[in-house]
Amino acid sequence: MGTTVKLELKNLYDDFRDPATIKALSALIHEEAAKLDRDIRIMEVCGGHTHTIMKYGLKQLMPQKIRFIHGPGCPVCIMPKERIDHAYILAMQEDVILVTLGDMIKVPGSHGSLQDARSRGADVRFVYSPLDTIKIARENPDNRVVFFAIGFETTTPMTAAMIARAEKLELKNLLVHVNHVTVPEVMRELIDSRDEHIDSYNNRIDAFIGPSHVSVIAGAKIYEEFPQKYGRPVVVSGFEPVDVMEGVLMLVRQFVQNRCELEIQYRRSVTMDGNVAAQKQIGRYFEKRPLFKWRGLGNIPDSALKLRDEYAHIDAEVIYGDILPIEEIEDHKLCICGDILRGMAEPTECQVFGTACTPQKPLGSCMVSSEGACAAYYKYGDLLK
Amino acid sequence: MTKTITLAHGNGGAENQALIHEIFWKHLGNEILDRGEDAALLPTLTNPAMTTDSFTVSPLIFPGGDIGKLSICGTCNDLAMMGAKPKYLSLSVIVEEGFEARKLERIVRSMKKELSTNDAQIVSGDTKVVPKGTVDGLFINTTGIGEVQAPGIGVHNIQEGDAIIVSRDIGRHGATIFVSREGLEMQSSLQSDCASLWPQVASLLDTGIRPHALRDATRGGLAAVLNEWAAANELCIEVEEGAIPVSEEVRGICEMLGFEPTALANEGAFVMALDPKDVPMALEILEAFPGCESAALIGTVTQSHPGRVVLQSEWGTRRFLELPTGELLPRIC
Amino acid sequence: MCLSIPSKVVKIDKEKATAVVDTMGVQREVGIDFVEDEVKVGDYVLIHIGFAMNIISEEDALASIETYKEILALMDEEERRQAILDGDNCEAGT
Numbered sequence A: 001m002g003t004t005v006k007l008e009l010k011n012l013y014d015d016f017r018d019p020a021t022i023k024a025l026s027a028l029i030h031e032e033a034a035k036l037d038r039d040i041r042i043m044e045v046c047g048g049h050t051h052t053i054m055k056y057g058l059k060q061l062m063p064q065k066i067r068f069i070h071g072p073g074c075p076v077c078i079m080p081k082e083r084i085d086h087a088y089i090l091a092m093q094e095d096v097i098l099v100t101l102g103d104m105i106k107v108p109g110s111h112g113s114l115q116d117a118r119s120r121g122a123d124v125r126f127v128y129s130p131l132d133t134i135k136i137a138r139e140n141p142d143n144r145v146v147f148f149a150i151g152f153e154t155t156t157p158m159t160a161a162m163i164a165r166a167e168k169l170e171l172k173n174l175l176v177h178v179n180h181v182t183v184p185e186v187m188r189e190l191i192d193s194r195d196e197h198i199d200s201y202n203n204r205i206d207a208f209i210g211p212s213h214v215s216v217i218a219g220a221k222i223y224e225e226f227p228q229k230y231g232r233p234v235v236v237s238g239f240e241p242v243d244v245m246e247g248v249l250m251l252v253r254q255f256v257q258n259r260c261e262l263e264i265q266y267r268r269s270v271t272m273d274g275n276v277a278a279q280k281q282i283g284r285y286f287e288k289r290p291l292f293k294w295r296g297l298g299n300i301p302d303s304a305l306k307l308r309d310e311y312a313h314i315d316a317e318v319i320y321g322d323i324l325p326i327e328e329i330e331d332h333k334l335c336i337c338g339d340i341l342r343g344m345a346e347p348t349e350c351q352v353f354g355t356a357c358t359p360q361k362p363l364g365s366c367m368v369s370s371e372g373a374c375a376a377y378y379k380y381g382d383l384l385k
Numbered sequence B: 001m002t003k004t005i006t007l008a009h010g011n012g013g014a015e016n017q018a019l020i021h022e023i024f025w026k027h028l029g030n031e032i033l034d035r036g037e038d039a040a041l042l043p044t045l046t047n048p049a050m051t052t053d054s055f056t057v058s059p060l061i062f063p064g065g066d067i068g069k070l071s072i073c074g075t076c077n078d079l080a081m082m083g084a085k086p087k088y089l090s091l092s093v094i095v096e097e098g099f100e101a102r103k104l105e106r107i108v109r110s111m112k113k114e115l116s117t118n119d120a121q122i123v124s125g126d127t128k129v130v131p132k133g134t135v136d137g138l139f140i141n142t143t144g145i146g147e148v149q150a151p152g153i154g155v156h157n158i159q160e161g162d163a164i165i166v167s168r169d170i171g172r173h174g175a176t177i178f179v180s181r182e183g184l185e186m187q188s189s190l191q192s193d194c195a196s197l198w199p200q201v202a203s204l205l206d207t208g209i210r211p212h213a214l215r216d217a218t219r220g221g222l223a224a225v226l227n228e229w230a231a232a233n234e235l236c237i238e239v240e241e242g243a244i245p246v247s248e249e250v251r252g253i254c255e256m257l258g259f260e261p262t263a264l265a266n267e268g269a270f271v272m273a274l275d276p277k278d279v280p281m282a283l284e285i286l287e288a289f290p291g292c293e294s295a296a297l298i299g300t301v302t303q304s305h306p307g308r309v310v311l312q313s314e315w316g317t318r319r320f321l322e323l324p325t326g327e328l329l330p331r332i333c
Numbered sequence C: 001m002c003l004s005i006p007s008k009v010v011k012i013d014k015e016k017a018t019a020v021v022d023t024m025g026v027q028r029e030v031g032i033d034f035v036e037d038e039v040k041v042g043d044y045v046l047i048h049i050g051f052a053m054n055i056i057s058e059e060d061a062l063a064s065i066e067t068y069k070e071i072l073a074l075m076d077e078e079e080r081r082q083a084i085l086d087g088d089n090c091e092a093g094t
Helices: A009-014 A019-033 A047-055 A081-091 A102-106 A114-119 A130-139 A156-168 A183-191 A212-218 A225-230 A241-256 A276-285 A309-314 A337-341 A373-380 B014-028 B067-080 B101-118 B172-180 B198-206 B221-233 B248-257 B276-287 C058-085
Strands: A040-046 A066-073 A096-101 A123-127 A144-151 A174-180 A207-210 A234-236 A262-264 A286-294 A298-307 B048-055 B084-096 B121-130 B138-148 B163-166 B186-188 B213-216 B236-240 B270-274 B296-302 B309-312 B318-320 C005-013 C018-023 C026-031 C044-048 C051-055
Touching: A009 C005, A009 C058, A019 A241, A019 C058, A040 A047, A040 A183, A040 A212, A040 A241, A047 A066, A047 A241, A047 A373, A066 A183, A066 A337, A081 A096, A081 A114, A081 A144, A081 A174, A096 A102, A096 A114, A096 A130, A102 A114, A102 A123, A114 A123, A123 A130, A130 A144, A130 A156, A130 A174, A144 A156, A156 A174, A156 A276, A156 A309, A156 C051, A174 A298, A174 A309, A183 A225, A183 A298, A207 A212, A207 A241, A212 A276, A212 C044, A212 C051, A234 A241, A276 A286, A298 A309, A337 A373, B014 B101, B014 B121, B048 B067, B067 B084, B067 B101, B067 B138, B067 B198, B067 B213, B084 B101, B084 B198, B101 B121, B101 B198, B163 B276, B172 B248, B186 B248, B198 B276, B213 B221, B221 B236, B221 B270, B221 B309, B248 C018, B248 C026, B270 B276, B276 B296, C005 C026, C018 C044, C026 C044, C026 C051
Parallel strands: A040 A066, A040 A207, A096 A123, A096 A144, A144 A174, A207 A234, A234 A262, B084 B121, B236 B309
Antiparallel strands: A286 A298, B048 B138, B084 B138, B163 B270, B163 B296, B186 C026, B213 B270, B236 B296, B309 B318, C005 C018, C005 C044, C018 C026, C044 C051
């Protein structure tokens, strides 16, 4: 043929949401799944994928043999209460302006959420971008502006870029409280943990839909160990409904053909190596913490970042070390988020789902952010059964 | 009249009179208001309807309108939604000390224009000036009285089998306000849909169409109206997601910020439940109004999930459309 | 994983390391710290919290779209064949 079609911005949205394509992929998945002799349980790790599955009703397009397990890929949901308390305590400091991204505002800690802190007089600002923090710091030279940084590998480089720009401008009043976490370690923990509390040996995860915007930064290579060492195929999928459907199809085909590989569905944005410039920025400012507690999952080694020692002067955990408590706080007794995150239970099986635990007053991590499995179920109301 | 409004302008004395005459009466004056009595004497109304609304929008001036336009539209539209022609309004204004007089006059001029569109009058008013910091610039309350032209329009008249129409594309006002707020630096050509709805309702009624229910989709957006209607009657409203009209620009904002268009406020769009046989005529009438070319049939009233709203996607999946909750924040992570 | 959306680059400011991008009529300024060397006006980029994360490969995007078109074409063929097998009176007899 050889006609050079020009790509329009609209195509990047519409063509990956096309109803006919979604239906066709569903038919193909049904066709392939019929050849399977067993059920397959696929974990979509990332909250964004959970959101797509629930919002577009993709579960209703799957054959019975394919089940989704909703993973812990929601950096707000997995934030331990004690660290949310850090944000609250910092916000309540007289001279501090606490800045963070949208969803953090509503997350409840022991004293309340940042929204509560704001109504009690704290200066809390939510921003769309860490770059806006620079503006706030420049406009308020007499205040200490603390950026409460959250997010996976997708978001970490932006915090790094903010620090770089602040350095260049010689800003003296910008501090960072780092809560960046990484994805492969928690995936590994779910299927191979030494922590008997996690009970990973009873996990039922057969394959992963790999977080893809994470891979835009870190590269798809970060998932290599899952097919190679753990026998779990991984397909790195985009976030539009067509992407997720094609990703599931690719996984089902692997099972039918007895393959176990790492594949990229999201070819237009994901490569094996990722964005090297972004990785360099991350490496310049951050290093791994030996341990980090994930709400509902316990301590996971090498799963989070902290500022390197030479940046202790902008590390809020160091500067405010004497007022930030480190005791761990237990989750609510009736909360079964840990089980939900490992695929051992569905939100609807939780005693307090939708009653004592709702998005307005969440008890556990899965309900806390709109990306969490429980919140997604609550919002989109499972109409299937 | 001085350049800024001072506390003296609320004193009931000379400065107050200056404020009333030189800014309010100058633009809004009419036979009843000009009498300057403590209360307005109104002629007998056969089927009166009354409504009240307060306006605290920020920013005060936004693409497509301002708080003045909104304060008239909002109240007149509530009357229109009951099939009542807006006639007499009261206007209460609370101004923050230091407010620019010119800005206030601009806002009052917007009110005048909108009153004219509704063929309604301000017949009673009140002005207060409060110290700096006690209100955010300007708060307005309008109370409106109208005359019902077509009785029987109301939420409890919705029946199984009714068709649901939306008068134009949704989400414009909410999206515009969000973009106009400080701290979210974006540029777009988006404008609020803020508009008076009585002309459209009058046109529908003139052809003999009797809608079962009308409601403007203000705070809470389309999702709120549909859920309220479904809950009030223990009926189900089934909506074709693909039929809901949304403009490209609103889609763009929603993509960027993670909103659903159905949760965003509208100030010039309404929802109508009516007999299906009236749908083609109703659409034809609405489409003739500027801005409403996108009027669309979006759903039907059924019994399938009483009290709920169901969205049917274009690829055959279904989900519930819930009432929006919480403060509207960008979904980031 | 987080909300990241495709946008088109309309203007680049190398000095400030920013670009103006357009998403269906909404324009915003974003940081280009991670795509500085390669980004050009007209490129499509993924935006995440105020930064361009990468440059979207038009070639791969078009290839994916082409794949979907082929799937749909095949489905249509199948449906037509099945309809004939089912004994429907198909006048479209090619």
